[in-house]
Amino acid sequence: MEAEQPDQVVAGSVLPAVSPPAEPEAQADQAAKENLAVLEPNSDTVTADAASTAQEGVQANASGDAPAKPKFEGGRKRKVALHLAYVGEGYLGMQRNPGCKTIEGDLFDALHKSGCISDENAADFNKVHWMRAARTDKGVSAIGQVVSLKMAIEFPNLIERINAQLPSAIRVLGCTRVTNGFDARKLCDRRRYDSAFVFNEACQERLNRILGMYVGTHNFHNFTVRMAAEDPASRRYILSFQCEPITVEGQAWVRMVVIGQSFILHQIRKMVGLAVAVMRNIAPEESIRLALDRSRYVNTPMAPELGLFLDECYFHSYNDRWGNERDERITLEGYQEVIAEFKNKRLYPHIANKDGAEQVNATWLRSLNERNHQFSLWGTAEVLRPRAEQQGGYSRQQQAAQGDDMDAEAGTSGAAAIVGSMETYGMGRGGRGGFSGKRKPDFRDQRHDVKRGRGRGRGGGRQGGPEYRGAPSAGLSRKVAQSVDAEWSD
Numbered sequence: 309m310e311a312e313q314p315d316q317v318v319a320g321s322v323l324p325a326v327s328p329p330a331e332p333e334a335q336a337d338q339a340a341k342e343n344l345a346v347l348e349p350n351s352d353t354v355t356a357d358a359a360s361t362a363q364e365g366v367q368a369n370a371s372g373d374a375p376a377k378p379k380f381e382g383g384r385k386r387k388v389a390l391h392l393a394y395v396g397e398g399y400l401g402m403q404r405n406p407g408c409k410t411i412e413g414d415l416f417d418a419l420h421k422s423g424c425i426s427d428e429n430a431a432d433f434n435k436v437h438w439m440r441a442a443r444t445d446k447g448v449s450a451i452g453q454v455v456s457l458k459m460a461i462e463f464p465n466l467i468e469r470i471n472a473q474l475p476s477a478i479r480v481l482g483c484t485r486v487t488n489g490f491d492a493r494k495l496c497d498r499r500r501y502d503s504a505f506v507f508n509e510a511c512q513e514r515l516n517r518i519l520g521m522y523v524g525t526h527n528f529h530n531f532t533v534r535m536a537a538e539d540p541a542s543r544r545y546i547l548s549f550q551c552e553p554i555t556v557e558g559q560a561w562v563r564m565v566v567i568g569q570s571f572i573l574h575q576i577r578k579m580v581g582l583a584v585a586v587m588r589n590i591a592p593e594e595s596i597r598l599a600l601d602r603s604r605y606v607n608t609p610m611a612p613e614l615g616l617f618l619d620e621c622y623f624h625s626y627n628d629r630w631g632n633e634r635d636e637r638i639t640l641e642g643y644q645e646v647i648a649e650f651k652n653k654r655l656y657p658h659i660a661n662k663d664g665a666e667q668v669n670a671t672w673l674r675s676l677n678e679r680n681h682q683f684s685l686w687g688t689a690e691v692l693r694p695r696a697e698q699q700g701g702y703s704r705q706q707q708a709a710q711g712d713d714m715d716a717e718a719g720t721s722g723a724a725a726i727v728g729s730m731e732t733y734g735m736g737r738g739g740r741g742g743f744s745g746k747r748k749p750d751f752r753d754q755r756h757d758v759k760r761g762r763g764r765g766r767g768g769g770r771q772g773g774p775e776y777r778g779a780p781s782a783g784l785s786r787k788v789a790q791s792v793d794a795e796w797s798d
Contacts, residue, residue, distance in 0.1 A: 383462030387437070387488050389638050390415075391481040392453040393650050395658050396617075398477070402444040402453065404433065411478060412440065415455070418473035424459040424466075441492040441621040442499050445573070447613040449655055451647055452500070452620035452640050456492035461485075479650060481643045485636050490626065498547060498622045500567045503580045504615035504659055506669055507562035509553040511587060518583050518593065519549040519564060527602040531578040537602035545569050549579075557660040565619070574610055581609035585676055591683040598686040605693060606686045609676055614668050615659050 394411050396402075404412040416438070420430045429435040441454040461483065463469050470480045507515070529535045529542040536542070547567045554563045564580060582599060585591040599606050623638040631637035640647060663669050678684060685691055 383460055385436070385458040386461050387456065387458050387486050387490055388461060389484045389486050389490065389492060390455045390457070391484070391640065391643060392455060392478070393451045393481055393647065393655075394449060394453070394478040395654055396444060396447045396449040396613075397658060397662070400446050401448070402440055402442070402450070411444075411450075411453075412438075412455075414475060414478055415480075418470055418478075419457075419459060421473045422469045423463065424461070424470065426460070439492045439494075441496045442618050444618055445613060449617035449658075450619075451617060451651065451655070453618055454492045454496070454621045454623075454638065456486065456490050477654075479646075481640075481646055484638055485634070486626075486638065487630055487634075492621075495623055495626045496621045497624045498567055498569050499571070500565060500619045500622070501571070501576050502615075502617055502619045503564045503566075503576065503611065504554070504556065504561050504617075504656070505564065505580070505584065505611070506559065506663070507551075507553075507587075509560060509562070512551055512553060512562065515551050515562065515564075515583065515587055518586050518596070519551060519566075521593075521596045522546050522549050522566075522579055522600075526600045528572060528575050528600070529602065530599045530604070530606050530608050531575045531582075532572045533574060535572070537605075541572060542602075544571065544575065554656075556656045559660060561660075577610045577613060577616060578608045580616075581611040581676070584611060584673075585609055585681070585683070588673075588676070590676055590678065591681070591686075595683055595686055598691075603693065604686065604691045606691050607681050609681055612668050612672050614662060617655065 392411075392415070396411070398409065399411050400408045402411045404410050404416065416425070416430075416433065419425045420427075425436055436457045436459060438455065438457045441456075442450070444450055444453070466483060467480055474480070523546050525543060525545045527537055527542050528544050529537040529539065532542070545568060547569075549564070549566045551562050551564045554561050564583070566576060566579070582591065582596060586593050586595060598604055599608050620640055627637045627639065
């Protein structure tokens, strides 16, 4: 029993003695009694868990520490590479686009629902360091897509847990731990695409020779949209391009396999389209060489997206540096059985059934003709750029072709977009206003839009404004300039 404290004397006054503060253990005991006293009166409604929680809170306060936060179910976030397969039908491409149905959108939602991505990170892709190895276009499928991100992985049956939240058209094949600095797009050395098409096996040797003309470093400005030959992005390196016969739903098809470092928009579909035109003797074999000529602007045909799919992404440099050290290589070697099942049960049947029901390839082949593409003019001076356009911009033929192609893709979808763009490809008057800021406009096509103030595009400057009164004929010959100025001034 503590001794009684004497009264303290201060400046002749007598003050009552002040008790020293109680020890922490005494405070803890008193707080525990008060908490239990609150719980005891209605003991019928108090559970053992509630009493235990109250006691734990008292102990935490007594020790001076804040109550511990509950541990996230899947453990700490880890940097991983997800191997992905999907059928692109019904999706507007791989990359997430708010308001549109995309592969990344469904995958991200599934990872969130399965607990791999927390609620705090569910609103922003950047918080989980999200990046895809390849950006497939609308309707294009994939077998070997790779996505890198940080997510929780300490779950039993992780892959089954994620796939349970995904639609049947998308499957996660596996998960590989990677370094914190891994980026699926930047560290992908090369990409392999397959394009399946109805062909006779007897044509394999000739088709391989035609596809081999693409191998090497070339200028592919004629195999995309709205790209000048001088743009460095138009130069691409093709490592190999070969074909092999396959059987799809009992029908003979051919599988064209291209491997390259990277590809630009529509490049593979246009490469396949021109190769098919040469195979069917609609275009001469020289057409491929002419289309790769940077001094020419030609209208290359574009094959349907139906048979195209991303087959594999390669990470040779990363695997050589880190794969052996960590014993975790980014490869599809361990997933061949599930890949074969996905191809044979989902991908190839989808391609064959859709082609049979909608006649996608047959409809496109009917539009593959001289009238739409003017192959006979590719070797003439008519497709060469005028001197003024060599400084930037398109020829009239290329502007019309690219303008109609973009309009067709923006306004239609599926087979209708392919058929519509192929039938009118290269036959329109031109784009509907606007031009890239990287190239000078061709005022012979844009003068009416400039006069109405609609010709301003990215970096278009004063030319797009209604107050502009500069000469639209700058850089043209005197005869052409007089004609253009006279017509523009009306």
